[in-house]
Amino acid sequence: xxGTLVLNASYEPLCVVPVRxxxxxxxxxKAVVESAGDRxxxxxxxxxxxxSVVRLQRYVRxxxxxxxxxxxxxxxxxxxERCAYCSGRADTIDHVIPRSRSGRNVWxxxxxxxxxxNHRKADRLLSExxxxxxxxxxxxxxxxxxxxxxxxxxxxxxYLHGWSDAVVA
Ligand SMILES: [Zn+2]
Numbered sequence: 001x002x003g004t005l006v007l008n009a010s011y012e013p014l015c016v017v018p019v020r021x022x023x024x025x026x027x028x029x030k031a032v033v034e035s036a037g038d039r040x041x042x043x044x045x046x047x048x049x050x051x052s053v054v055r056l057q058r059y060v061r062x063x064x065x066x067x068x069x070x071x072x073x074x075x076x077x078x079x080x081e082r083c084a085y086c087s088g089r090a091d092t093i094d095h096v097i098p099r100s101r102s103g104r105n106v107w108x109x110x111x112x113x114x115x116x117x118n119h120r121k122a123d124r125l126l127s128e129x130x131x132x133x134x135x136x137x138x139x140x141x142x143x144x145x146x147x148x149x150x151x152x153x154x155x156x157x158x159y160l161h162g163w164s165d166a167v168v169a
Contacts, residue, residue, distance in 0.1 A: 002039060004051050005156045006031070009059040013160055019050040031056050035155045052155050066107055066139040076112050078140050084111035084133050091115065096133065098123045107139040 004022035006014045017025075019041055025031035037052025068074065075093045083090040090112035097103030100123050111133065113121070126132065 002050065004037075005053045005153075005159060007034060007053065007055040007159055008062070009056050011055065011159065012062075013156075014056070014060065014062065022051050022054050023048060025054060025056070026051065029057065034159070037153075037155065052153060053159055064139040068107070068140055070105060070107060070110055074140065075110050078107075079112035079135070079137075081112060082134075083114040083117050084135065084137070085113060085117040085121065085131055087134055088114045088116075092118045094118045094121065096137070097125060101125065108137055111137050 002019050003016040004019050006017055006022065006025070008014050019039070022031070023041060026033065031054040033051045033053070034055045035051070035053035036049050039050035039052070040047050041050040072093050076090060079090065081090050082088070084094070084096075092113050092115050093110050094113035094117070095103045095105070096109050096111055099105065103109050121129065121131065
């Protein structure tokens with residue numbers, strides 16, 4: 001079974017739907033083709049090109065996923081593997097308010113951090129060491145891809161770039 005990548009009007013990837021559903025979106029003028037793909041869909045009376053990527057005509061508001069599981073991989077993906085303290089390459093995650101100081105394990109309190117900053121910060125608060133966050137951590141943004149991610153096609157890459165499937169978890 002093949003799928004079609006659906007983008008929000010803003011080009012954020014939203015989900016993968018069955019091709020037939022994407023064709024319906026096009027027929028209803030709810031979406032436009034971004035990448036045609038090379039597949040043809042045959043029905044009894046006609047053949048239509050099966051779109052590989054479509055984009056919604058109207059922006060759909062997607063709630064942030066505060067319930068998404070907080071995994072190291074997901075946090076690194078959200079933060080583009082950049083340390084929240086020095087912008088260096090991150091490979092650990094840090095609780096901004098340390099758990100030992102009653103910091104909660106929520107998206108707003110976890111950031112990607114390089115091992116060095118993580119180690120230096122230890123169990124201290126930012127205010128105690130005069131550090132600042134380089135960005136405000138939030139729950140991940142998009143519902144991305146879910147079960148369709150294994151269908152990932154080469155011509156989707158430009159649209160998925162920077163949107164790791166780790167966000168799905
Ligand atoms: Zn760092």
